[in-house]
Amino acid sequence: xxxxxxxxxxxxxxLRKIPVxxxxxxxxxxxxxxxxxxxxxxxxxxxxxxxxxLTIALHYVFDFSHDxxxxxxxxxxxxxxLLTGRFPLLSKLxxxxxxxxxxxxxxxxxxxxxxxxxxxxxxxxVGMARGDTLSGEGFDPETNENGRRVVAFVGDGSIVNGVxxxxxxxxxTLKRQFLVVLNDNxxxxxxPQGAISAYFDHLRVGxxxxxxxxxxxxxxxxxxxxxxxxxxxxxxxxxxxxxxSADSWFEHFxxxxxxxxxxxxxxxxxxxxxxxxxxxxxxxxHVHTIKGKGFSYSEEDSTAxxxxxxxxxxxxxVKVRSGSRSFTDAYADAMTELMRHDERIVAATAAMPDGxxxxxxxEKFPNRVWDTGLCESHALDMLSGMAKTxxxxxxxxxxxxxxxxxxxxxxxxxxxxxPVRLCLDRAGVVGGDGAVHHGFCDxxxxxxxxxxxxxxxxxxxxxxxxxxxxxxxxxGLSAVRYPRDSVLTQVGTCEPFVLGKAHQLxxxxxxxxxxxxYGLPTIAGLEVAAQLDGAHSIDVYDAxxxxxxxxxxxxxxxxxxxxxxxxxxxxxxxxFGAAVLEEASNRKLDTSLITRLALxxxxxxxxxxxxxxxxxxxDAEGIARCVAQILHExxxxxxxxxxxxxxx
Numbered sequence: 001x002x003x004x005x006x007x008x009x010x011x012x013x014x015l016r017k018i019p020v021x022x023x024x025x026x027x028x029x030x031x032x033x034x035x036x037x038x039x040x041x042x043x044x045x046x047x048x049x050x051x052x053x054l055t056i057a058l059h060y061v062f063d064f065s066h067d068x069x070x071x072x073x074x075x076x077x078x079x080x081x082l083l084t085g086r087f088p089l090l091s092k093l094x095x096x097x098x099x100x101x102x103x104x105x106x107x108x109x110x111x112x113x114x115x116x117x118x119x120x121x122x123x124x125x126v127g128m129a130r131g132d133t134l135s136g137e138g139f140d141p142e143t144n145e146n147g148r149r150v151v152a153f154v155g156d157g158s159i160v161n162g163v164x165x166x167x168x169x170x171x172x173t174l175k176r177q178f179l180v181v182l183n184d185n186x187x188x189x190x191x192p193q194g195a196i197s198a199y200f201d202h203l204r205v206g207x208x209x210x211x212x213x214x215x216x217x218x219x220x221x222x223x224x225x226x227x228x229x230x231x232x233x234x235x236x237x238x239x240x241x242x243x244x245s246a247d248s249w250f251e252h253f254x255x256x257x258x259x260x261x262x263x264x265x266x267x268x269x270x271x272x273x274x275x276x277x278x279x280x281x282x283x284x285x286h287v288h289t290i291k292g293k294g295f296s297y298s299e300e301d302s303t304a305x306x307x308x309x310x311x312x313x314x315x316x317x318v319k320v321r322s323g324s325r326s327f328t329d330a331y332a333d334a335m336t337e338l339m340r341h342d343e344r345i346v347a348a349t350a351a352m353p354d355g356x357x358x359x360x361x362x363e364k365f366p367n368r369v370w371d372t373g374l375c376e377s378h379a380l381d382m383l384s385g386m387a388k389t390x391x392x393x394x395x396x397x398x399x400x401x402x403x404x405x406x407x408x409x410x411x412x413x414x415x416x417x418x419p420v421r422l423c424l425d426r427a428g429v430v431g432g433d434g435a436v437h438h439g440f441c442d443x444x445x446x447x448x449x450x451x452x453x454x455x456x457x458x459x460x461x462x463x464x465x466x467x468x469x470x471x472x473x474x475x476g477l478s479a480v481r482y483p484r485d486s487v488l489t490q491v492g493t494c495e496p497f498v499l500g501k502a503h504q505l506x507x508x509x510x511x512x513x514x515x516x517x518y519g520l521p522t523i524a525g526l527e528v529a530a531q532l533d534g535a536h537s538i539d540v541y542d543a544x545x546x547x548x549x550x551x552x553x554x555x556x557x558x559x560x561x562x563x564x565x566x567x568x569x570x571x572x573x574x575x576f577g578a579a580v581l582e583e584a585s586n587r588k589l590d591t592s593l594i595t596r597l598a599l600x601x602x603x604x605x606x607x608x609x610x611x612x613x614x615x616x617x618x619d620a621e622g623i624a625r626c627v628a629q630i631l632h633e634x635x636x637x638x639x640x641x642x643x644x645x646x647x648x
Contacts, residue, residue, distance in 0.1 A: 046292035057269035072121035094432030116436025119161030125152035172254025185291040259286030332357030356396035380408035399439025414449035427481035428569030434606030444574025451476030456519035461494035469497035500548035508537035518576035572598035
C-alpha cells in the first residue's frame with residue numbers, strides 16, 4: 001500500500017494540516033502499517049486497530065504537547081505513537097532501539113506515564129488536573145483559555161476496575177474541565193465480565209441509545225450542577241444535545257455523559273470533541289468502537305488477535321508462526337488432570353483466560369472456573385471465601401498483576417491461614433512488553449507471609465508436581481512461578497515435591513562449586529556445568545522452594561567449604577538468593593561463600609527475553625563468567641563485575 005499522509009507526520013501539528021475529509025485515508029494507512037508490523041514482530045493488534053479514528057480525532061482537536069493525555073493500560077497506544085513522530089521506530093516494534101508497545105516517557109514527551117496495568121488513568125488524571133489548577137496552569141473558559149485540558153483514555157474492560165471506580169468517585173468533585181473518553185468495544189482482553197459490562201451491552205442496543213433526542217433536555221435538569229449544564233446547553237448544538245445519555249450510570253458519579261457515539265465516524269468524533277473540549281466540568285464521552293476494526297480476522301476473533309505472535313495470511317487463512325509448547329500450555333493440561341480427579345478444586349483468573357490457559361479449563365469445567373474481569377483484588381477475596389467453605393482454589397495470574405491484590409493476599413488469605421493457591425504465569429522477564437509486565441517481585445512480596453510455600457518450575461514435570469503438591473498443601477497460601485517461555489519435556493528425574501527440599505540434578509564426587517537454581521535459570525546452570533566438565537566439578541540443584549529454603553542442603557555445602565551460586569529470574573532484592581543468605585545467616589554459616597545472580601536493581605527495558613536474561617547476567621554466559629571468577633579468585637572476596645553479582 002502506498003503511504004500518502006503517514007510519512008509526512010512528525011507531530012500532531014502535521015496531522016491538523018490534513019483536511020477532515022481526507023482523514024479516513026490516513027486511518028487506512030495507520031491500520032495497514034500496524035497490521036503489517038504486528039505480523040512480523042507480534043504485538044497488541046486488535047486493541048490498536050479499534051481506536052485508530054478515535055486517536056486521530058483526539059489529536060486533531062486537542063494539543064497534547066500542552067494538554068494532558070493519559071492512557072489506561074496503554075496497549076492501544078500505537079496510533080498515538082505514530083501520530084507523535086515515532087513512525088521511523090515502528091519497524092522494530094517491541095525490540096531494542098525500536099518503538100515500545102506501551103506509553104514510554106523516555107520515547108516522547110507526549111507519553112506522560114509508563115503504563116501497562118488497568119484502572120489507573122482516571123485517578124492519575126484527577127491528580128494532574130488538581131495539580132494544574134493549583135499551579136494556575138489548568139484550563140478555564142473564563143480565566144485561562146490557554147490552560148491545560150486533561151483527557152483520560154479508558155477502555156470498557158478497565159472501567160470496571162476498583163481503582164477506576166475510586167477515580168470516578170473523585171473526578172465528579174472537580175470544578176474544572178475533565179474528560180474521560182470511554183472506549184467501549186464490548187471487550188477487554190477477553191469478553192468483559194459482570195454487571196457493568198451488561199449495562200454497556202444494554203446501552204448500545206437498548207431504547208436509551210435510540211431515543212436520546214427525546215430525553216436530552218430532561219437530562220440537563222437532573223444531573224448534578226444543573227445550572228451550569230443549563231447554561232452549557234445554550235452553547236451546544238442540537239447534535240450534542242441529542243447525544244446526552246438520559247440514564248447514564250456515570251451521572252451518579254457527577255459526570256455529564258455524552259454518547260454512545262460511533263467511534264469510527266471521524267467527522268462526528270471531531271465535531272463531538274470540539275463541542276465538549278471547553279466544558280468546564282467533568283464529562284465522559286462514551287464511544288462505541290469495534291475491536292480489531294479493519295482486519296477481518298481480528299474483527300471475527302478479537303481475543304485471539306489481542307496480542308498475537310507473529311503470523312501470516314496464506315490462502316485466506318491465518319498461520320501463526322510455529323512455536324514450541326509453553327509453560328502456559330503445560331499448566332492448562334496439568335490443571336485439567338487435577339480437576340478431573342478432585343471435584344473440590346476450583347480456579348479463576350482476572351481477565352486473562354487465554355493468556356493463562358484458563359480458557360481451556362472454563363470449557364471443560366464451566367461451573368468450577370471463573371474469569372472475574374480486570375479485578376485481581378475481587379478474585380482473591382472471592383477465592384478466599386471459597387477456601388473457607390472447603391474448596392481448593394487456584395488463581396492463575398500474571399506475576400506482574402499479583403501485586404494488585406497484595407492486601408487481599410495479606411488480610412483474607414495469609415492472615416486467615418487459608419490454602420489459596422497462586423499460579424504465577426509470566427514470572428521473570430517477559431520480552432517485548434518490557435518493564436511494565438516483568439514479574440520481578442512476587443517472591444519478595446509473598447515471602448513475608450507465615451506458612452507460605454513458594455515454588456518454581458523448571459520443566460513440565462516439575463510444574464505438574466508443584467501443582468499436585470499445592471492441591472494437598474493446607475497450612476497456608478502456596479504459589480508456583482513459571483516464565484513466558486518454552487517448556488522442556490523433562491530435565492533429569494522428577495520426584496514429588498517435599499516441603500522445603502531441593503532436588504539434585506547433577507552430582508559430582510568432589511564438587512568445586514554448587515549452583516542452586518530457582519526456576520528456569522537452573523537449565524542455564526546445567527549447561528554451564530556440562531560445558532566446564534573436566535575443568536571443574538559443579539553440582540547443580542533445582543532448589544524448588546524459595547520458602548522454606550533447604551537449610552540442611554546449605555549447611556552441608558557451606559560447612560564443607562563449597563561455594564554456592566544462586567540464580568533466579570527475580571529481583572536481587574528480596575528474592576530466592578536473599579532467602580538463602582538469611583537461612584545461612586540464621587544457621588551461623590559462612591555467607592561469604594554465597595554469590596547471588598538475579599535481576600539487577602534497575603529497570604530492564606523491552607526487547608527479546610534472551611536479550612534481557614543476558615543483560616541481567618543470568619544466562620549461561622553470565623553464570624559461566626561468575627563460576628570462573630569465583631574459582632579463580634578463591635579465597636579472596638566476593639566477585640564484583642558489572643553483572644548483578646552480589647555476595648553475602
